[in-house]
Structures are given as C-alpha cells and as structure tokens.
Amino acid sequence: MKVAAVIPCFRVSKHIIDVVERTLPVVDMIYVVDDLCPEGSGALVAEHFPYVNVRVIQHQVNRGVGGAVVSGYRAALADDVDIVVKVDGDGQMDPLQIASLIAPIVARRADYTKGNRFFNIEDLRQMPFVRVLGNSALSFVNKISTGYWNIMDPTNGFTAIHKSTLKLLDLEKLAARYFFESDMLFRLSIVRATVRDVSMPAFYGDEESNLRISKVLFDFPGKYLLNFFKRFFYNYILRDVSIGTIETIVGILLMCFGLTWGVYNWIGNGMNGVETPAGTVMLASLPIILGSQLLLAAVAYDIYNVPSEPLQGSS
Structure with a gap:
C-alpha cells in the first residue's frame, strides 16, 4: 500500500525540518501544507527537501x-494514495x-x-494535568456526540485513514479549525466507518499550542450538541428506525410529561397552600423513572451499535 503523510504548518518553523526528516523514511509521500504560516514554514521545507516525494502546498488564505x-487529503486522493496519515508539525508525534x-x-x-495517549499510565504522566482533565x-x-463509545482522546491529531473511506466523506463540510478532529469522528459515524484507537505516547517540549481553553469551553459544546442531533436523525430516523429510536423518543416524552406534571402541580398547590397528594407525586415520579430507564437502555443500544465492520473490507 502507498502511504502518505499530511503535515499542516502554522508557526512551526522551529520543528518542521526535524519532523519531515523523521517522517521521510517511513512513508512514500509527504504533503506539507503551509497554511499561510507567518514564519514561512513551507518555503523552509521546499529549500531543505527538493525531493519529488516532498510536496509543499501553499495556502493564500489561512x-x-x-x-x-x-x-492534503485532496492531493493524496489525486495521487491515488492508499493510506493518508496526519502528522502535526510541532514535533509532538513520533513518525x-x-x-x-x-x-x-x-x-x-x-x-x-x-492515537490514544490514555492507554499507558507511564505515557499519561508526561501529559500536563490540565490536558488530562480536559481530554477526559x-x-x-x-462518545455521546459521535457514537464511538470505544475510543478516547478525541482531540488527538495523529490519525490515519484509508482512501475508500476518505472518498465517502464530504470534505467541504469538515470543520476547518480546531474542532476538526472531533468533527471528523462525527462524519465517520455518519458513513458507519470502523474507528480504532492505537496506543501511543505524546512528546511535550517547547512548542506552544494555538488552541485556547476558551475556544474549547465556549465553541465546542454547541458543536458537539449539534452533531449529536444530526447523528441521531441520520442513523436512528432517516436511515433506520430501531429499538434505540423508540427507547429514546418514548423516554424523552415520559420524562418531559413527568417533569411538567410534577412542576405544574407543585407550583399550583404551593400557591394555594395545599399539600400535594401522594397520587399526584406518584403520577409525576413514575414517568420520570420509566423515562430515565428507557434512556439508559437507549445508551446501551448505542454502545452495542458501534460500527465494527470495516468499509474497506466490503469494497
């Protein structure tokens, strides 16, 4: 199989030469994508590696x-590469x-x-505590958003994808910024691709991450929620109606009824100075209990429904 590496570049001039040198021996082709890097990382690579199998793609807009x-994916598909690996240009990944x-x-x-940095405790100790907490x-x-309950470390950018799966994705719809890795998993869940974690350590040196905590706290939650609703619609309503669909819808309806009935009577009786009857309390509690049980059953079904048959195996 022909293997290529895609290396996005932005403010990585201190590390990019070393990354390309260490990646060259283990792949057939390298695509270095200069995302309008103010440090001229692309020109630096072109100067040091005037080889046919090292191509620099220059963006005119970040x-x-x-x-x-x-x-990089588009270039690899055009060259009929079988497997495309993403390697960051900051030196945190071992080629x-x-x-x-x-x-x-x-x-x-x-x-x-x-990659998954959570497999090995020894590897995990190298990661700053804030990153461990945030990644967890x-x-x-x-897991809830994409349905891939079998994976961890969703923001890990050390990835590989087969060309047959890459061709099924609408690359135009992929998130362009730092939500890219998480959005990629969502897109893969829509086409029912099989995803697996591979244990590997991360290396932390003097590099500076361009991802800010504020972006994660304020930008990511809404995007995760939107992707969850999209996934549920595509996989549980549009393409297939299963027991998971029924459990989710009925569970939500029961919980909404129980909460609405309970709050309405609690407020009404409180304003009138009347004690809420035991029957009213039970009528509110039972739908909530049944609804929560159905939602837990829906989660169990979703875990069971994780894609396990590789797309390339059937192509």
Whole structure:
C-alpha cells in the first residue's frame, strides 16, 4: 500500500525540518501544507527537501488546521494514495509510530485509526494535568456526540485513514479549525466507518499550542450538541428506525410529561397552600423513572451499535 503523510504548518518553523526528516523514511509521500504560516514554514521545507516525494502546498488564505489537512487529503486522493496519515508539525508525534498506527487499516480491521495517549499510565504522566482533565471530559462528550463509545482522546491529531473511506466523506463540510478532529469522528459515524484507537505516547517540549481553553469551553459544546442531533436523525430516523429510536423518543416524552406534571402541580398547590397528594407525586415520579430507564437502555443500544465492520473490507 502507498502511504502518505499530511503535515499542516502554522508557526512551526522551529520543528518542521526535524519532523519531515523523521517522517521521510517511513512513508512514500509527504504533503506539507503551509497554511499561510507567518514564519514561512513551507518555503523552509521546499529549500531543505527538493525531493519529488516532498510536496509543499501553499495556502493564500489561512484556513485553519482542518482546512490544511483537507488540502492534503485532496492531493493524496489525486495521487491515488492508499493510506493518508496526519502528522502535526510541532514535533509532538513520533513518525516511527506510523507503522503501528496504520497496522489495523492494512489488516482490514479498521477504516480510520487515531492515537490514544490514555492507554499507558507511564505515557499519561508526561501529559500536563490540565490536558488530562480536559481530554477526559471531552472524551466522554465525544462518545455521546459521535457514537464511538470505544475510543478516547478525541482531540488527538495523529490519525490515519484509508482512501475508500476518505472518498465517502464530504470534505467541504469538515470543520476547518480546531474542532476538526472531533468533527471528523462525527462524519465517520455518519458513513458507519470502523474507528480504532492505537496506543501511543505524546512528546511535550517547547512548542506552544494555538488552541485556547476558551475556544474549547465556549465553541465546542454547541458543536458537539449539534452533531449529536444530526447523528441521531441520520442513523436512528432517516436511515433506520430501531429499538434505540423508540427507547429514546418514548423516554424523552415520559420524562418531559413527568417533569411538567410534577412542576405544574407543585407550583399550583404551593400557591394555594395545599399539600400535594401522594397520587399526584406518584403520577409525576413514575414517568420520570420509566423515562430515565428507557434512556439508559437507549445508551446501551448505542454502545452495542458501534460500527465494527470495516468499509474497506466490503469494497
């Protein structure tokens, strides 16, 4: 299989030469995407690596990390590359891990793989505590949003994808900025691609992340929620109506009825100075209890419904 690496570049001039040097021996082609880098990372690479298998793609407008990766994906598809690996230009990823990353795809056990820094406790200790806490929270939210309950570390940018799966994605709709990795998982869930985690450590040096905590706190929650509703509509209403659909809808209706009935009577009786009858309390409590049980059953069905049959295996 022909393997290529896409390396998005923005303010990584201190690391990019070393990253390309270490990546060259383990891939067939490298696409360095200069996302209008103010430090001229693309020109630096072109000067140091005048090789046929190192191509620099220059953006005239900054499109964000997602936009840069999409440009690399398009170039790889045009060159009929079989597996495309994304490697960040800041030196946090070890290119020698690419063999492990693509192994499940080569073996036709996955369509998309990504790094996971949470497998090994020793590796996890190298990660700053704030990142561990933030990634743990995002991982749980991402499971609900995308339906991939079997993966962790959703913001990990060390990824690999098979060309047959890449062709199924609408690249124009992928998030262009820092939500790219999470949005990619959502898009993969829509086409029912098989995703697997691969354990790998991260390296932290003097690099500075361009992702701010404020963006995660204020921008990501709404996008995760929107993707969840889209996924439920596509997979549980438009394409298939299953027991999970019924459990979710009936569960929500029962909980809404119980809460509305309970609050209405509680406020009404309180204003009139009347004690709420036990029957009214039970009539409000039972739908809430039944509804919550149905929603838990829907979650269990969603976990069971994680895609497990690789798309490339059936192509």
